[in-house]
Amino acid sequence: GAVVSQHPSRVICKSGTSVKIECRSLDFQATTMFWYRQFPKQSLMLMATSNEGSKATYEQGVEKDKFLINHASLTLSTLTVTSAHPEDSSFYICSAIDSTKGGMNTEAFFGQGTRLTVV
Amino acid sequence: QQPVQSPQAVILREGEDAVINCSSSKALYSVHWYRQKHGEAPVFLMILLKGGEQKGHEKISASFNEKKQQSSLYLTASQLSYSGTYFCGTGPGGYQKVTFGTGTKLQVIP
Numbered sequence: 001g002a003v004v005s006q007h008p009s010r011v012i013c014k015s016g017t018s019v020k021i022e023c024r025s026l027d028f029q030a031t032t033m034f035w036y037r038q039f040p041k042q043s044l045m046l047m048a049t050s051n052e053g054s055k056a057t058y059e060q061g062v063e064k065d066k067f068l069i070n071h072a073s074l075t076l077s078t079l080t081v082t083s084a085h086p087e088d089s090s091f092y093i094c095s096a097i098d099s100t101k102g103g104m105n106t107e108a109f110f111g112q113g114t115r116l117t118v119v
Numbered sequence: 120q121q122p123v124q125s126p127q128a129v130i131l132r133e134g135e136d137a138v139i140n141c142s143s144s145k146a147l148y149s150v151h152w153y154r155q156k157h158g159e160a161p162v163f164l165m166i167l168l169k170g171g172e173q174k175g176h177e178k179i180s181a182s183f184n185e186k187k188q189q190s191s192l193y194l195t196a197s198q199l200s201y202s203g204t205y206f207c208g209t210g211p212g213g214y215q216k217v218t219f220g221t222g223t224k225l226q227v228i229p
Contacts, residue, residue, distance in 0.1 A: 110163075
């Protein structure tokens with residue numbers, strides 16, 4: 001299957017600093033990528049939909065100024081957690097859809113996830 | 120509002136069967152099933168697109184009842200590798216704005 005690479009897999013940062021997480025589709029082009037957040041023992045919650053060349057669409061309750069998303073190319077989307085605080089500590093996961101497959105029911109491929117710890 | 124899964128957790132012995140249910144308060148256009156191991160990303164199992172559809176391999180299969188807004192995942196002759204948390208996912212259409220269910224933690228023991 002297609003590969004989505006997410007980097008870094010783990011990051012520890014100090015409160016108040018910013019952290020950037022990258023999501024790359026390695027062998028396909030993805031005009032749409034999704035960012036999820038998962039707190040311990042909870043489900044995945046969709047944060048935003050990242051669209052290549054346009055602004056991301058954020059879910060209700062997600063602060064767009066805090067979670068900056070950039071999707072500048074067909075293979076890369078980045079999520080920047082700005083002014084991170086301990087409550088932002090979570091598992092962040094991206095997924096991507098192969099643009100060439102088309103249709104709304106195409107399988108999404110997940111990155112490995114990023115464990116963010118803010119101290 | 121996310122779909123509700125039942126049971127929340129289940130422990131099986133190798134070789135036993137299990138059923139995981141997913142129920143939505145909103146109309147379902149498609150249902151996806153995923154398995155997630157601790158500390159890892161979810162792995163896609165299957166997607167069901169039409170009401171009444173059943174899908175899967177001989178040991179892991181699923182059904183989708185569009186009218187009841189429910190889906191069930193069937194695990195037969197469970198193996199140790201089946202352990203993990205299972206999530207159903209729903210959306211207004213395919214993978215757009217997928218909402219994940221509450222999750223079911225499955226543990227298979229020898």
